[in-house]
Amino acid sequence: MSLPSGHTMGHxxxxxxxxxxxxxxxxxxxxxxxxxxxxxxxxxxxxxxxGEAAMHGAHMDSSVRYTPYAISPYNRKGxxxxxxxxxxxxxxxxxxxxxxxEGNMPxxxxxxxxxxxxxxxxxxxxxxxxxxxRNECSVPFIPVEFHYENMHASFFVENASIAYALKxxxxxxWDEDNEKISIFVNPAGIPHFAQKELKSEKVEKIKLAMNxxxxxxxxxxxIQRLPFYPDMMTRDTKMASNPxxxxxxxxxxxxxxxxxxxxxVGMDKWKGTEPGGKCADRSPxxxxxxxxxxxxxxxxxxxxxxxxxxxxxxPRPTLCGTEAHKTLPTCKxxxxxxxxxxxxxxxxxxxxxxxxxxxxxxxxLSAYHDEACFSLSIPFNPEDSAPSSLCxxxxxxxxxxxxxxxxxxxxxxxxxxxxxxDSLSALPKTxxxxxxFLVDMWCQTEWMLCFSVNGVFKEVEGQSQxxxxxxxxxxxxxxxxxxxxxxxxxxxxxxxxxxxxxxSALFTLVPxxxxxxxxxxxxxxxxxxx
Amino acid sequence: MDKRRRALTRLYLDKATLxxxxxxxxxxxxxxxxxxxxxxxxxxxxxxxxxxxxxQATQSQTTVLVVTSGTVKFDGNKQHYFNQNFLLTxxxxxxxxxxxxxxxxxxxxxxxxx
Numbered sequence: 001m002s003l004p005s006g007h008t009m010g011h012x013x014x015x016x017x018x019x020x021x022x023x024x025x026x027x028x029x030x031x032x033x034x035x036x037x038x039x040x041x042x043x044x045x046x047x048x049x050x051g052e053a054a055m056h057g058a059h060m061d062s063s064v065r066y067t068p069y070a071i072s073p074y075n076r077k078g079x080x081x082x083x084x085x086x087x088x089x090x091x092x093x094x095x096x097x098x099x100x101x102e103g104n105m106p107x108x109x110x111x112x113x114x115x116x117x118x119x120x121x122x123x124x125x126x127x128x129x130x131x132x133x134r135n136e137c138s139v140p141f142i143p144v145e146f147h148y149e150n151m152h153a154s155f156f157v158e159n160a161s162i163a164y165a166l167k168x169x170x171x172x173x174w175d176e177d178n179e180k181i182s183i184f185v186n187p188a189g190i191p192h193f194a195q196k197e198l199k200s201e202k203v204e205k206i207k208l209a210m211n212x213x214x215x216x217x218x219x220x221x222x223i224q225r226l227p228f229y230p231d232m233m234t235r236d237t238k239m240a241s242n243p244x245x246x247x248x249x250x251x252x253x254x255x256x257x258x259x260x261x262x263x264x265v266g267m268d269k270w271k272g273t274e275p276g277g278k279c280a281d282r283s284p285x286x287x288x289x290x291x292x293x294x295x296x297x298x299x300x301x302x303x304x305x306x307x308x309x310x311x312x313x314x315p316r317p318t319l320c321g322t323e324a325h326k327t328l329p330t331c332k333x334x335x336x337x338x339x340x341x342x343x344x345x346x347x348x349x350x351x352x353x354x355x356x357x358x359x360x361x362x363x364x365l366s367a368y369h370d371e372a373c374f375s376l377s378i379p380f381n382p383e384d385s386a387p388s389s390l391c392x393x394x395x396x397x398x399x400x401x402x403x404x405x406x407x408x409x410x411x412x413x414x415x416x417x418x419x420x421x422d423s424l425s426a427l428p429k430t431x432x433x434x435x436x437f438l439v440d441m442w443c444q445t446e447w448m449l450c451f452s453v454n455g456v457f458k459e460v461e462g463q464s465q466x467x468x469x470x471x472x473x474x475x476x477x478x479x480x481x482x483x484x485x486x487x488x489x490x491x492x493x494x495x496x497x498x499x500x501x502x503x504s505a506l507f508t509l510v511p512x513x514x515x516x517x518x519x520x521x522x523x524x525x526x527x528x529x530x
Numbered sequence: 531m532d533k534r535r536r537a538l539t540r541l542y543l544d545k546a547t548l549x550x551x552x553x554x555x556x557x558x559x560x561x562x563x564x565x566x567x568x569x570x571x572x573x574x575x576x577x578x579x580x581x582x583x584x585x586q587a588t589q590s591q592t593t594v595l596v597v598t599s600g601t602v603k604f605d606g607n608k609q610h611y612f613n614q615n616f617l618l619t620x621x622x623x624x625x626x627x628x629x630x631x632x633x634x635x636x637x638x639x640x641x642x643x644x
Contacts, residue, residue: 180608326567326568326569326606327569328569328604328607329550329551329553329567329568330551330553331551331552331553331638332551332552332553333552334552335549335552369584369586371584373581373584375579375581377577377579377597379576379577399577399578400578400579400580401575401576401578413581440549440552440635440637441549442547442549442615442634442635443617443632443633447586447587447588447589448583448587448588450595450617452613452615452635452637454613454637470639472613474595474597474615474635476583476587476595478584478586488583488584489583489587489595491581491595491597491615493577493597493599493613495599495611497639497640
């Protein structure tokens, strides 16, 4: 299936376009949420040629029901199909999108729109990507409303069998870096562009006809009434029109998910640690804020990822339950047990990293229990022979899978706050990106909070200056005196995403190349597996 | 997890919770269902570390923090690097001590790509 103009993009054109696209990625990501998509205009040049084949393909599929109410109020498969074809052939040349007038049938069932998503498709030029998919797809299709949403590329198709055929393309196409391209398919309610269509003059006539059969009192079809996958749809549509609402929705959903174990436990011990409380001992870790609401807002502004992560879920790779094999649950963003705990933890992290990144970590003494424990690790990768920006962490790395020396095992587990802070002070200077933080609050009792923070930081001095590293840090803390948390266990795990070839989940910082590093010392070599 | 998935929940306390890539699973029944829905897996652990949890946090219930990392391949999905943390708690009987998972936190390092 070639483009109507007969033009296929040359290889260098594609690469150049893709590179230009890559430099626009952050720009687009920021603007994509508020982007107004133009209904029906986007792929109109393709539609006329593709439309015929698509219609033909669609008619072969007896499970899809078209409902051209302008023609006939009847829904029976047999009788209206012929009329449908005639009507479509006449109308198609003038206004292809008009055909997509189906919505809620009189009996309340759905039309057949599907949203096709290419994860990280923002890397790809639209024409290049669609061509690639077309070449592999067993049926022709009309991509409607192609757009970039966060890091992904999406478009809609209006047919279950086409959607299924597209789903089969997943993993069978590769980009120029030889990376497999996945395609996710989800049922969609009536996309907003189709809703807009419904407001046209022509549609008013249709509604008059529909009114004879059912009560269509509202101006536009209400997408909220659609029963399927409300989470998916409301998040998508809300995101596009109102990111603020999306945040609120995400927070709300998470609060509903508080497991019984956590909520049943007495929260009294933690209530004293609300932001806004005064600190008697004026420890640097404990900050007083005069106004509760502005405090929360200012904290939340530092952690945008924590609020919007739900909207960035990967779509599930299933199609209306037709999948036979098991699929992984959708990955979600931060989890806090409650609003109060969220504020508590965010405030703690803000204060902790302010000091941690300040150049003088001695200020952290008051954050730790006298007998706290700390250890750190970096990954052990047998194929990892190249020195990396992680080498400065190597000598402190405690990995008991490979470390057998009991003396070293003991040494590398720092005990007492003095020991811990001295050890932290010897680590490279850093700048953490709070906006990259993702938090899992995974255990909470009356006496302790256990949470893990995932994020990135930059090294700000030395040979690896500018290197971006990823980390997961697990804290176990008890309620401290005077509205603070007191760390009893601290476990830091640092890794280098680019070195491991992992596609970083955190896009706020661009990784830089490694600097060259000296060879390992004798002490370090002793720790390597023999 | 890899070879005897059905026996996995025996390692968990009745009221244990798991946070799996941000999804909360709470209690043995839910855990059973959850592990049942996960595709078959092949884990490779590359890093393992642990710390004793201070008794002030546990009210003298002996507890250990275990942190691990490596790679995992779930059937039908690409390989991921993962981080996983456990809180293990000792259940002592007159005859022996059994360690059980009180809490479990699992995340792909590249969680946002699914």
